Amino acid sequence: MSELSPFVILIAAIFTNNILLANFLGMCSFLAVSKQIETAAGLGAAVIFVMTATTAINYGIYHHVLVPFGLTYLSFIVFIAVIAAFVQFVEMFVERFSLGLYHALGIFLPLITVNCAILGVSLFMIIREYTFWQSIAFGFGGGIGWTLAIVLIAGLRQKMRYSDVPVPFRGVAIAMIITGVMAMAFMGFAGMVRIQ
Amino acid sequence: MVFLLPILVFGGLLVGLTIALTVAERVLINYGVCKLDINAGDREFEVDGGQTLLSALNEVKVFIPSACGGRGSCGHCKVTVLAGGGPVLPTETPFLTRVQVRQGVRLACQVKIREDIRIKVPEEILNVKMFSANVSRTQALTHDIVEVNFRLNEPAEIEQRPGQYVQLQAPSPEGPVYRAYSISSPSYEMNDVELIVRLVPGGIGSTYCHNLSVDDPVIFTGPYGEFRLNEDPEVEIICVGGGCGMAPMKNIIYTVYDRWPDRKLWLFFGARTTQDVFYLDEFKELAGKHPNFKVIYALSDPLGEDEEWDGETGFIHLSVDKHIDKNGENRQAFLCGPPPMIEAVMKVLDDKGLKGKDIFYDEF
Numbered sequence: 001m002s003e004l005s006p007f008v009i010l011i012a013a014i015f016t017n018n019i020l021l022a023n024f025l026g027m028c029s030f031l032a033v034s035k036q037i038e039t040a041a042g043l044g045a046a047v048i049f050v051m052t053a054t055t056a057i058n059y060g061i062y063h064h065v066l067v068p069f070g071l072t073y074l075s076f077i078v079f080i081a082v083i084a085a086f087v088q089f090v091e092m093f094v095e096r097f098s099l100g101l102y103h104a105l106g107i108f109l110p111l112i113t114v115n116c117a118i119l120g121v122s123l124f125m126i127i128r129e130y131t132f133w134q135s136i137a138f139g140f141g142g143g144i145g146w147t148l149a150i151v152l153i154a155g156l157r158q159k160m161r162y163s164d165v166p167v168p169f170r171g172v173a174i175a176m177i178i179t180g181v182m183a184m185a186f187m188g189f190a191g192m193v194r195i196q
Numbered sequence: 197m198v199f200l201l202p203i204l205v206f207g208g209l210l211v212g213l214t215i216a217l218t219v220a221e222r223v224l225i226n227y228g229v230c231k232l233d234i235n236a237g238d239r240e241f242e243v244d245g246g247q248t249l250l251s252a253l254n255e256v257k258v259f260i261p262s263a264c265g266g267r268g269s270c271g272h273c274k275v276t277v278l279a280g281g282g283p284v285l286p287t288e289t290p291f292l293t294r295v296q297v298r299q300g301v302r303l304a305c306q307v308k309i310r311e312d313i314r315i316k317v318p319e320e321i322l323n324v325k326m327f328s329a330n331v332s333r334t335q336a337l338t339h340d341i342v343e344v345n346f347r348l349n350e351p352a353e354i355e356q357r358p359g360q361y362v363q364l365q366a367p368s369p370e371g372p373v374y375r376a377y378s379i380s381s382p383s384y385e386m387n388d389v390e391l392i393v394r395l396v397p398g399g400i401g402s403t404y405c406h407n408l409s410v411d412d413p414v415i416f417t418g419p420y421g422e423f424r425l426n427e428d429p430e431v432e433i434i435c436v437g438g439g440c441g442m443a444p445m446k447n448i449i450y451t452v453y454d455r456w457p458d459r460k461l462w463l464f465f466g467a468r469t470t471q472d473v474f475y476l477d478e479f480k481e482l483a484g485k486h487p488n489f490k491v492i493y494a495l496s497d498p499l500g501e502d503e504e505w506d507g508e509t510g511f512i513h514l515s516v517d518k519h520i521d522k523n524g525e526n527r528q529a530f531l532c533g534p535p536p537m538i539e540a541v542m543k544v545l546d547d548k549g550l551k552g553k554d555i556f557y558d559e560f
Contacts, residue, residue: 061209071202078209085213092224099310103283 006137012195013141019117020149021183026117030150031172033108040154042101044147050112051121054083055139058122079122087113117146231312250304259324259417266305273304280313331412337474340395341440342406353386358425358447362418366404375401380443382450394440423556426528429456436541438466438512438533453486460488466512468497513540524549531557
């Protein structure tokens, strides 16, 4: 069990171990919804919420149901079921209270279900043997980190609409390249704290 | 026990999640009762929120044409939403032009009712009813075309114009679907509806029609369609059909000669072989009574060795080209058939001087 304080894990999850730029998880919705800052921020907010909440739920289920019964081998399928159900719930919630965001996110809201970053965070929580509050901090920080990355890339992509990108690189190709450049920039944070 | 435990734990978890979601759905997706206003106060209804506009309209007996049953794949259920429909969804954009998007045209099956909503539909749609009927007669016209007659039960009478169509309900593994068929019985026959259906291999609607037998109950909605026959008896009518595209023409011909016995009307009909020809004797008989009715059938395939044919040969647009003189005034044309035929005939009629507004077509 790691001794780090939840606050350190939160900061580390945002900068040094950014789930998107260090682990390259959650790439599909990242590439698809990073064309506009507003939509990117909306999806990011949904991811923060889903990531934090599913990490908490999955922590409870893992340590209070799966471990006592010796069923830890079920963790993948259980986590996925919890995430899928929770995303359905979020979809209903957003549809009811923020119709504009619901329409802006469109198909990508239900697709958070298959966003591997969400499952990744729950699995890292198990592998790194976090305590409850460490897990919450890691989930919340992971969500913020993912949001930070997608909003930064969306800003760059919005700017790039006016730049002279060579034809073969237009679209997803240049987005992959700038993601790589940004990942290298984030490596500058890497020496500060280690959480893995 | 070692096998039962994981099943129990996982099953219990799924049941718990399902219950939580069902409760959430009850509480969250509850839009209450919303007002549905059609044509600026012409009709007002109160409908349950949360359902699609199409199902709400069906509930209040306003039948919007829809062939796919609300899956957003046919694009028939277009209505104009003036207020309260939300933004256009990606599922709708393939069916809408930019002008339509600006006017607020939407697919009723994709619009979800979440608040009070104001829509505009053509006045005619409000006259559409749902009919229940029984099959009174079926008759094979060719090896793959059948004529089906329905005797109406409820309502017992239909008011239709030539060129209009009905949507017949056909059963399918995924629930009832609707298929559009032109009405071939003349408009003065108020108690009956007749359809002409060609069997499409694997087709849901046509297979259903071909398997109907006398007394089977059927359900359809209608009549739909914008076509209006020119009421001026001086205006000449040109009908061009191909394949099984006969139903609207038959309606036009009998309706015209019921009202204007001397009106000038051309019927061009293209078929492949002598086996695909139908109604020729009936129309020749009618032409005997009405000298201004000209019937021209053409076969596109070469004749067999022992076959006789006194009509024309070649594609039907060539026959149109041969018989129609160049004059764009006082003419109205109705085309019905496969797209390449429609395209070829449109070009010929354009050369003859007909204006676009006087040419109507049913493509399939």
